[in-house]
Amino acid sequence: MTMTRTTPPRPVDIAAVFPELAPLARTTTRLHPRPGNPTSWESSVGGPLLWPIDDPWPYCEEPHFHGESLKTLADVRLQRDMLTAAWKRPRQPGVNLLTPEEDAIIKRIQAGHSWTDEPIAMIPVAQLYARDIPDLHPPPGCDLLQVLWCPFGHDDENLPRVKLVWRSSSIVTSLLSNPPQPVAVESEDYVPEPCVVHPEQIIEYPALSDLDEALREQIKAWQEREKPIADVGSFAYSFGLSVAPGWKVGGWTSFSFRDAEPAICSCGTQMQPLLRIDSTEWDGGSGSWIPIEDQALNRNPDTSYTRPWEPVMVTIGRSYTMQIYTCPASVDHPPVAWMQ
Numbered sequence: 001m002t003m004t005r006t007t008p009p010r011p012v013d014i015a016a017v018f019p020e021l022a023p024l025a026r027t028t029t030r031l032h033p034r035p036g037n038p039t040s041w042e043s044s045v046g047g048p049l050l051w052p053i054d055d056p057w058p059y060c061e062e063p064h065f066h067g068e069s070l071k072t073l074a075d076v077r078l079q080r081d082m083l084t085a086a087w088k089r090p091r092q093p094g095v096n097l098l099t100p101e102e103d104a105i106i107k108r109i110q111a112g113h114s115w116t117d118e119p120i121a122m123i124p125v126a127q128l129y130a131r132d133i134p135d136l137h138p139p140p141g142c143d144l145l146q147v148l149w150c151p152f153g154h155d156d157e158n159l160p161r162v163k164l165v166w167r168s169s170s171i172v173t174s175l176l177s178n179p180p181q182p183v184a185v186e187s188e189d190y191v192p193e194p195c196v197v198h199p200e201q202i203i204e205y206p207a208l209s210d211l212d213e214a215l216r217e218q219i220k221a222w223q224e225r226e227k228p229i230a231d232v233g234s235f236a237y238s239f240g241l242s243v244a245p246g247w248k249v250g251g252w253t254s255f256s257f258r259d260a261e262p263a264i265c266s267c268g269t270q271m272q273p274l275l276r277i278d279s280t281e282w283d284g285g286s287g288s289w290i291p292i293e294d295q296a297l298n299r300n301p302d303t304s305y306t307r308p309w310e311p312v313m314v315t316i317g318r319s320y321t322m323q324i325y326t327c328p329a330s331v332d333h334p335p336v337a338w339m340q
């Protein structure tokens with residue numbers, strides 16, 4: 001198994017074409033999550049947290065969706081395991097993928113169950129040690145960020161409610177070995193697969209929406225000129241030359257369906273991107289960012305239930321991203337999370 005992931009060089013050094021971009025360069029750490037068995041002592045996505053036994057586990061006590069299609073975590077894991085195994089079996093045309101017994105179990109899971117009005121135990125989303133993630137900048141005395149969320153939609157955007165915990169890993173001695181599990185999750189889209197990470201630091205430039213208008217127009221004009229001679233996807237500034245896709249820490253952020261605007265803390269400070277949670281590690285437009293080690297895999301995507309560009313199996317809205325921002329003025333100011 002490959003232990004690193006390497007972003008291919010950008011097809012153009014855009015800061016050489018537009019020197020105004022050079023001072024705007026930022027580093028970001030791409031996490032490159034891939035399914036695995038991380039431990040509490042490792043950085044991970046969806047893996048076990050280094051959680052002190054005497055520290056209360058966070059619960060969400062806010063109002064929750066009262067539908068009848070709720071699932072348990074165990075249901076979500078069983079469904080994924082069954083479908084993964086079924087896809088690995090030899091298949092004959094016209095024969096169902098699932099055995100009748102498996103089909104009955106999947107139908108039961110899909111039907112879900114109805115509401116119980118209990119608080120919802122949050123679930124691990126990411127655990128990031130500063131030693132692994134050069135773009136993680138913990139507050140003094142801390143070296144570890146833990147991200148949890150409530151696996152239900154909240155507020156207008158229907159996003160999971162996020163909680164951030166900063167810790168000093170060196171003072172954690174006795175671990176909570178069986179953290180509480182939520183009685184239900186609203187959607188399997190909010191259940192991350194346990195993934196190991198392969199952090200890689202790269203350079204990003206601002207999204208077009210973060211540039212002043214004059215430079216934005218110059219870059220758009222350059223793109224138009226380059227289009228006939230280049231693979232449009234990788235040359236386009238937005239897709240190939242500015243902000244990387246996938247899960248990442250720090251760097252610049254980008255917007256898809258949502259109008260671009262800065263996140264402003266209630267103290268008046270402009271918040272900065274902390275962690276981006278992405279529905280896909282790459283898509284049709286951002287293929288130039290596929291790590292060198294994954295390019296062969298990407299050419300044979302239909303041989304398994306899980307797809308190489310969706311290693312975490314988390315989906316935000318219609319395959320959007322969730323950007324978590326924090327306030328540089330104080331770690332005590334609440335983070336915000338936007339679907340964008």
Ligand SMILES: [Zn+2]
Nearest residue numbers: 060150152161
């Ligand atoms: Zn909640």
Ligand SMILES: [Zn+2]
Nearest residue numbers: 265267327333
């Ligand atoms: Zn603030």
